[in-house]
Amino acid sequence: MAKLNSIGLDAKKSAHLADQLNVLLADYSIFYQNVRGFHWNIKGNMFFELHAKFEELYNDLFVKIDEVAERILTLGYTPIHNYSDYKAIASIAETGKISDGEKAVATILKSFADVLVLQREILNLASDAGDEGTNALMSDYISAQEKLVWMYSAFAKK
Numbered sequence: 001m002a003k004l005n006s007i008g009l010d011a012k013k014s015a016h017l018a019d020q021l022n023v024l025l026a027d028y029s030i031f032y033q034n035v036r037g038f039h040w041n042i043k044g045n046m047f048f049e050l051h052a053k054f055e056e057l058y059n060d061l062f063v064k065i066d067e068v069a070e071r072i073l074t075l076g077y078t079p080i081h082n083y084s085d086y087k088a089i090a091s092i093a094e095t096g097k098i099s100d101g102e103k104a105v106a107t108i109l110k111s112f113a114d115v116l117v118l119q120r121e122i123l124n125l126a127s128d129a130g131d132e133g134t135n136a137l138m139s140d141y142i143s144a145q146e147k148l149v150w151m152y153s154a155f156a157k158k
Contacts, residue, residue: 005076013129018077020122021134025068025079026086027118031111032061034095038104046101057108057148064141071134091118105156112149116142 002010039054069079080086087094091114098104119138126134 007074007076007133009075009129009131011076013125014075014131015077017122017125017129017131017134018072018075020118020125021068021072021075022077022080023089023091024115024118024122025065025072026088026090027092027111027115028061028065028068029083029086030090030092030094031115032058032065034092034107034111035061037095038098038108041097041099042101042104043099044101050101050104054104067137071137074133075131102156105152109149109152109156112145112152116145116149119145 002012005011005014035054035058039051039058042050042054069081072079080089092111095107098107119142123135123138123142126132126138
């Protein structure tokens with residue numbers, strides 16, 4: 001019989017989930033900081049609209065960073081917390097200073113595409129492990145982010 005962790009899940013499957021959640025944590029952390037930069041540096045005729053939307057997005061990412069870290073802890077593992085570790089495993093790259101709204105939105109859409117793929121992978125792993133907590137978290141994230149992709153895409157197409 002498989003060894004179980006403190007919440008009754010297979011320890012090996014939980015370890016793999018925690019590893020993937022740490023990748024998501026890295027992606028979210030870099031995504032968050034990129035969006036903060038967009039918020040700070042946006043210029044042009046879309047300033048007011050995008051400045052507010054970017055703040056809304058980075059606040060949401062900030063909450064998700066904490067939730068993912070706490071889920072890793074719940075599984076019995078340690079969330080990474082150094083940007084050097086984030087950069088080593090993240091699929092999202094740091095951006096330079098971007099002040100053009102269209103370029104910022106395109107970068108956001110690419111970042112969503114990256115995290116959605118990873119979240120679907122985590123959702124499948126969680127389902128296989130019987131981990132309803134991680135499953136519910138990923139399901140909620142995916143649903144909300146698919147809507148954001150639609151909205152940012154609609155904005156990008158004018």
